[in-house]
Amino acid sequence: xxxxxxxxxxxxxxxxxxxxxxxxxxxxxxxxxxxxxxxxxxxxxxxxxxxxxxxxxxxxxxxxxxxxxxxxxxxxxxxxxxxxxxxxxxxxxxxxxxxxxxxxxxxxxxxxxxxxxxxxxxxxxxxxxxxxxxxxxxxxxxxxxxxxxxxxxxxxxxxxxxxxxxxxxxxxxxxxxxxxxxxxxxxxxxxxxxxxxxxxxxxxxxxxxxxxxxxxxxxxxxxxxxxxxxxxxxxxxxxxxxxxxxxxxxxxxxxxxxxxxxxxxxxxxxxxxxxxxxxxxxxxxxxxxxxxxxxxxxxxxxxxxxxxxxxxxxxxxxxxxxxxxxxxxxxxxxxxxxxxxxxxxxxxxxxxxxxxxxxxxxxxxxxxxxxxxxxxxxxxxxxxxxxxxxx
Amino acid sequence: xxxxxxxxxxxxxxxxxxxxxxxxxxxxxxxxxxxxxxxxxxxxxxxxxxxxxxxxxxxxxxxxxxxxxxxxxxxxxxxxxxxxxxxxxxxxxxxxxxxxxxxxxxxxxxxxxxxxxxxxxxxxxxxxxxxxxxxxxxxxxxxxxxxxxxxxxxxxxxxxxxxxxxxxxxxxxxxxxxxxxxxxxxxxxxxxxxxxxxxxxxxxxxxxxxxxxxxxxxxxxxxxxxxxxxxxxxxxxxxxxxxxxxxxxxxxxxxxxxxxxxxxxxxxxxxxxxxxxxxxxxxxxxxx
Numbered sequence: 156x157x158x159x160x161x162x163x164x165x166x167x168x169x170x171x172x173x174x175x176x177x178x179x180x181x182x183x184x185x186x187x188x189x190x191x192x193x194x195x196x197x198x199x200x201x202x203x204x205x206x207x208x209x210x211x212x213x214x215x216x217x218x219x220x221x222x223x224x225x226x227x228x229x230x231x232x233x234x235x236x237x238x239x240x241x242x243x244x245x246x247x248x249x250x251x252x253x254x255x256x257x258x259x260x261x262x263x264x265x266x267x268x269x270x271x272x273x274x275x276x277x278x279x280x281x282x283x284x285x286x287x288x289x290x291x292x293x294x295x296x297x298x299x300x301x302x303x304x305x306x307x308x309x310x311x312x313x314x315x316x317x318x319x320x321x322x323x324x325x326x327x328x329x330x331x332x333x334x335x336x337x338x339x340x341x342x343x344x345x346x347x348x349x350x351x352x353x354x355x356x357x358x359x360x361x362x363x364x365x366x367x368x369x370x371x372x373x374x375x376x377x378x379x380x381x382x383x384x385x386x387x388x389x390x391x392x393x394x395x396x397x398x399x400x401x402x403x404x405x406x407x408x409x410x411x412x413x414x415x416x417x418x419x420x421x422x423x424x425x426x427x428x429x430x431x432x433x434x435x436x437x438x439x440x441x442x443x444x445x446x447x448x449x450x451x452x453x454x455x456x457x458x459x460x461x462x463x464x465x466x467x468x469x470x471x472x473x474x475x476x477x478x479x480x481x482x483x484x485x486x487x488x489x490x491x492x493x494x495x496x497x498x499x500x501x502x503x504x505x506x507x508x509x510x511x512x513x514x515x516x517x518x519x520x521x522x523x524x525x526x527x528x529x530x531x532x533x534x535x536x537x538x539x540x541x542x543x544x545x546x
Numbered sequence: 547x548x549x550x551x552x553x554x555x556x557x558x559x560x561x562x563x564x565x566x567x568x569x570x571x572x573x574x575x576x577x578x579x580x581x582x583x584x585x586x587x588x589x590x591x592x593x594x595x596x597x598x599x600x601x602x603x604x605x606x607x608x609x610x611x612x613x614x615x616x617x618x619x620x621x622x623x624x625x626x627x628x629x630x631x632x633x634x635x636x637x638x639x640x641x642x643x644x645x646x647x648x649x650x651x652x653x654x655x656x657x658x659x660x661x662x663x664x665x666x667x668x669x670x671x672x673x674x675x676x677x678x679x680x681x682x683x684x685x686x687x688x689x690x691x692x693x694x695x696x697x698x699x700x701x702x703x704x705x706x707x708x709x710x711x712x713x714x715x716x717x718x719x720x721x722x723x724x725x726x727x728x729x730x731x732x733x734x735x736x737x738x739x740x741x742x743x744x745x746x747x748x749x750x751x752x753x754x755x756x757x758x759x760x761x762x763x764x765x766x767x768x769x770x771x772x773x774x775x776x777x778x779x780x781x782x783x784x785x786x787x788x789x790x791x792x793x794x795x796x797x798x799x800x801x802x803x804x805x806x807x808x809x810x811x812x813x814x815x816x817x818x819x820x821x822x823x824x825x826x827x828x829x830x831x832x833x834x
Binding site for chain 1: 629630631650651652653655656657659660661663665666667676677679680681708710728
């Protein structure tokens, strides 16, 4: 998208090849946005120009300059590929800061159609920049692009919720959630420790460990596999909200009942995946081990378990999210006065939705971190597997 | 050496290659594999399938014996019975005077499968060391043997590569090195080059015959390629399907032990190939 190949014959250059029509369309949209209002203040319409709009013209000039500079930048500057994309990205960021500036000036944005159209243009510009950056191999593509995508979503959330004045009880802005997270950090840390570091980790290790061990046994004792696999289907259909209160009655309010719920939820996925993995070795590979006079134990360690690794990781990854959900739901049914599930249930009742959202954020980050860590470990240990090669 | 047990051993076109027509031979080498009245019947849902029927076969030390026949003639089954990967229904096999199970547990043979069957999570070198780990050899010895065998199959410098980074022909050479690392006297090969293109196959055949002469190992080689069988073998066992049995055993003494790809153009080669083809034709005639 940045520039056209230098090999185009200059004498045959037409308007079609010389112009970036996408950018022209964006510029026309932006011009249309300038005709429409930015918002209202004390019932009076605020336009782009004139004293009422604060520094809006400066923002506009900054964005236009960034786009022009980005367009005319070389394709490569020292080690940086597409430096122009980064300059345009700064322009997009500046455009997204404009509504925040206007709100500070006391402008009501809910009828500011010129501003919203302008932000649509900025979003389309971001789309184009992301398209360029996604073509740069390495860290840019694998880390920066997804990170920028997430940041873009958060910025959109922030601007829309605040610009249209959505009540915080329905959906707070990300900045409010972050503020609640910071203000309640000690409480949230205690919840995290109780739920994740105590209940989830113990339940997860017990559930996955038991599933794995029973799978090894069931692999040697065929009737166990025949009897247990149908139970696995049954167990996966058990609702957590049904089993959790029973486990609380059996094992009490502390982590033991949460771990028990997690064991019930994670045992069968691990069992099923391990059994599938153990059955994954090819006839010819098993014959090879037999021709070496290798017994059951050596065949298991040298052939069948390495072959089962992708399946084991599949089970572990499924269980990482199941375990967190299980623990949080179980805490709704009785817990010492700490824990993420307890926090959500009590703060919802007290209408402190900020803290609920902060807890949700912690849970989401924990869950994806847990999953991501396992995925990374999988990539390190099964780099040989066809599904992992060449990534 | 035993005399051929085939029905057409005295047919006119086979005479020049019969044992009495060849140069006088040194004293018979000791027997490595001896099969007597070997039968194997697979029970299936509708009716039992006879994979092997009353097979008698003797293989002497240093021989290169090819088992050839159409698919389903039991040549692979015979090899698997020798390797104790299948149990015969009746009859007996002796390997160096032992039962196949004893021979397998003493790791007397190396087996090369149709596919390389390399473990993708092990490097080339660690694949070759796998049987040595199971034998319980010391690490230094494992390394030394793996390097020696990889050099022998022309793969020095590929130790740290993973199998999927190698071509099909190279992978099969790794699997041969892995079988050789056990230092067996007996090498059992089940269509090892069946999945390779003809150019690679020629190259590996030449390599294999040189390897066989250099090491003096006894080889049993399953194939369905006539040219491959004639090129490699000292004796060719022609088998027929339904039920799997031996039709003919052909001596290849007319060809020198030291072979290059050129011998395929000689009349001796053509005559042996012709006799193998005649034998296979006879086996097929039961189908029509």
